[in-house]
Amino acid sequence: MPSQEVSALLNPDVEKQSDIDAEIEALRSAARREGAQPGSQHSPHPRRDYAPYRSSILRHPKQSPIEITDPEAAELYGPVFGVSDVAALDADLTRQHRGEPLGERITVTGRILDRHGRPIRGQLVEIWQANASGRYAHQRDQHPAPLDPNFTGVGRCLTDGDGRYQFTTIKPGPYPWRNHLNAWRPAHIHFSLFGTAFTQRLITQMYFPGDPLFRYDPIYQSVVDDAARERLVAAYDHDLSSPEWSLGYRWDIVLDGPAATLFEPGDSNGAGL
Amino acid sequence: MTAEPNTPATLPVTPSQTVGPFYGYALPFARGGEMAPASHPDAVTVHGYVLDGAGLPIPDALLEFWQAGPDGSRTGAPGSLRSDQTTGVLLGRDHTRFTGFGRVATDADGHYALRTLIPAALGASAPYLSVCVFARGLLHHLYSRVYFSDLESANAADPLLASLEPRRRATLIAQSEGARTYRFDVRIQGGDGDEADAETVFLTFPMG
Numbered sequence: 001m002p003s004q005e006v007s008a009l010l011n012p013d014v015e016k017q018s019d020i021d022a023e024i025e026a027l028r029s030a031a032r033r034e035g036a037q038p039g040s041q042h043s044p045h046p047r048r049d050y051a052p053y054r055s056s057i058l059r060h061p062k063q064s065p066i067e068i069t070d071p072e073a074a075e076l077y078g079p080v081f082g083v084s085d086v087a088a089l090d091a092d093l094t095r096q097h098r099g100e101p102l103g104e105r106i107t108v109t110g111r112i113l114d115r116h117g118r119p120i121r122g123q124l125v126e127i128w129q130a131n132a133s134g135r136y137a138h139q140r141d142q143h144p145a146p147l148d149p150n151f152t153g154v155g156r157c158l159t160d161g162d163g164r165y166q167f168t169t170i171k172p173g174p175y176p177w178r179n180h181l182n183a184w185r186p187a188h189i190h191f192s193l194f195g196t197a198f199t200q201r202l203i204t205q206m207y208f209p210g211d212p213l214f215r216y217d218p219i220y221q222s223v224v225d226d227a228a229r230e231r232l233v234a235a236y237d238h239d240l241s242s243p244e245w246s247l248g249y250r251w252d253i254v255l256d257g258p259a260a261t262l263f264e265p266g267d268s269n270g271a272g273l
Numbered sequence: 274m275t276a277e278p279n280t281p282a283t284l285p286v287t288p289s290q291t292v293g294p295f296y297g298y299a300l301p302f303a304r305g306g307e308m309a310p311a312s313h314p315d316a317v318t319v320h321g322y323v324l325d326g327a328g329l330p331i332p333d334a335l336l337e338f339w340q341a342g343p344d345g346s347r348t349g350a351p352g353s354l355r356s357d358q359t360t361g362v363l364l365g366r367d368h369t370r371f372t373g374f375g376r377v378a379t380d381a382d383g384h385y386a387l388r389t390l391i392p393a394a395l396g397a398s399a400p401y402l403s404v405c406v407f408a409r410g411l412l413h414h415l416y417s418r419v420y421f422s423d424l425e426s427a428n429a430a431d432p433l434l435a436s437l438e439p440r441r442r443a444t445l446i447a448q449s450e451g452a453r454t455y456r457f458d459v460r461i462q463g464g465d466g467d468e469a470d471a472e473t474v475f476l477t478f479p480m481g
Contacts (some may be wrong), residue, residue: 045289046412053291055410058326059461063441065416065477068433072396074341075403075416075478079374082351087361096361115282115480124354128299136295154299156356190293192300198339199478201405203414205290222412223288231287256286257480 012054015180017216023052024221031224044231045256046222053218054179076258078198081124081158091157093129093169101151103132103170105246108234111163112193112253114200119163120255126156126192127167134173134187143176168246174213186213186220193253200255207233208249289413294333296407297378301335302354303365306377308338308389310368315343318454319419319447320386323379323408326462328470330383334408336459338375338387338419340401345393349373391421399427399434401445406459416476419457420446437474444473 027050035042048060068075089095094105108127112120130136130153133145137152155167172187188205195201207220211233214220223229231254240248292300309316323334341347350370354363366372377385392400402419420428428434434442447455463472 044286048412048415050412053410053412055291056412057410058329059331059408059410060326060412061415061462061472061475062326063463063472063474065475066433066436067477067479069479070396070398070432072398073478074339074347074392074395074401075476077339077347077349079339079353079372080349080351081354084352085354085356087356087358089361090356113284115284115286117284126299128296130295136298138295138298140294140297152298156354190290190296190299192292192296198403198405199416199480201337201414202287202289203292203407204287205293219290219293219412222290225288228285228288231285232290253287254284257282258478 012178012180012183017180017182020052020180020183020218021216024218027052028221028224035225042225044223044225044228047224050218050222053222056222075198078196078200079194080122081194082122083158085124086156086158091155091167093151093153093155093167095168096152097150099150101131101148101170103148103151103173105168106171107166107168107240107242107246107248108189108206108251109164109166109240109248110234110251110253112159112165112255113163114195114255115257119161120159120193120195121161121163123159123194123196124156125159125165127154127169127189129153129169129172129189130175130187132170132173134175136175141175145173145175171208171247174211179218184213184216186211186217191253193255195255197258199258202253202255204253205232206251209233209236291409291412292335292407292414294409296335297333301376301378302363305353305365306375306385306387307366308371308373308375308387313390315390316388316453317391317421318386318388319402319457320384320454321447321456321458322383323385323406323459324383324461324470326464328460328464330379331408331461332379332381332383334379334383334385334406334459336377336379336385336387337405337407338377338389339403339405340373340389341392341395342371342373343390343393345395347373347395394427397430397432399424399431404459406461408461411461415461416478417459417473418445418476419455421455422446422448440471441474444471
């Protein structure tokens with residue numbers, strides 16, 4: 001793409017939400033038409049070249065990836081983590097400072113599974129998020145919302161024997177960003193996940209049900225498949241809420257592939273390559 | 274939930290979303306790029322730039338490396354992060370175990386550096402590091418591999434390298450700069466035409 005066209009697309013003070021909306025709708029309609037074709041199998045993941053998210057324009061490959069089918073590939077194994085990598089309080093984002101953070105205290109929990117429904121056990125889960133005012137404790141976030149001295153917004157834990165993770169945190173606020181004029185991100189928590197193979201690596205974002213900003217957000221909308229996009233939204237779970245204490249959200253995560261998975265030694269479900 | 278080995282892979286996958294710009298206080302950890310012990314005589318440095326489609330460095334990219342050990346072990350080891358039990362601060366690895374995992378964010382120049390040990394060859398492949406690329410603007414991470422330019426005969430027999438035309442093959446080979454240092458750039462998007470810099474070869478794996 002010639003650089004003049006790119007710079008026209010990268011002027012966040014000029015482009016209107018209605019322009020972005022029209023692009024989002026066009027790409028979603030195209031995906032629906034494609035999905036209706038017999039035998040179509042599109043990926044649940046976002047397209048990397050999703051122009052409504054302007055930063056993707058120069059940051060996606062143009063060539064197709066090369067498929068690796070080598071059963072000896074290192075990528076079929078993956079990093080492991082242990083109790084030394086995670087401290088007990090790392091999973092409670094409300095207790096990492098002297099005082100308590102402002103905001104709505106929440107519990108976020110769920111299971112991490114592979115596509116066969118097998119739990120991902122003892123694996124590292126990392127999260128980061130804005131505070132209740134929508135401000136990140138990051139020097140590059142300078143928008144005029146207050147920092148909270150009692151909230152950093154970083155957590156980590158290891159999954160248990162059922163593949164379950166759990167965090168106590170506060171509900172993050174929505175925040176503005178410079179994709180286009182009046183661009184706002186729906187409230188979300190960033191999640192980083194490992195499976196048993198490096199090919200299962202996933203970084204994604206968890207959203208909250210009923211957010212009015214969903215339809216305007218090109219990052220959320222970059223998942224063009226309607227059902228797949230909704231899998232990014234946690235469910236409010238009243239049974240998980242604690243009286244006089246916190247509200248509960250449940251979000252299960254399913255990691256992609258590989259076709260041949262490895263198993264922990266002694267795992268009764270193990271089948272080898 | 275108990276699944277039998279032959280249970281079909283039917284659960285719908287959770288989609289990816291970009292790492293965004295604000296991971297810097299969450300994901301990088303102390304000495305994340307120092308996979309090799311500080312004084313290890315066989316340690317090599319791999320460094321370079323992560324570049325966008327305009328050839329500009331990307332200051333908000335995060336690279337993760339995963340590899341076999343020098344002995345061919347692919348099981349890795351815990352202890353890359355090591356969270357301090359008193360303060361929750363990440364101390365980083367203590368170098369008593371080779372964990373096989375490294376994580377480095379690019380700096381303001383879009384530059385990264387990794388110190389590691391060259392892995393053993395696996396199967397018919399030449400030794401390589403697996404690299405996973407995350408960045409603001411990148412909606413789904415990318416996999417690539419780092420091969421080493423001075424392992425010429427092993428590289429010549431590597432099935433992946435052999436399948437690529439020379440210009441693309443070169444994007445996977447870290448060039449020796451002497452003194453056990455290699456240069457490896459990641460170009461997320463290539464320019465147009467033959468004269469333009471080649472886009473890094475990215476990899477995909479068959480999904481179940």
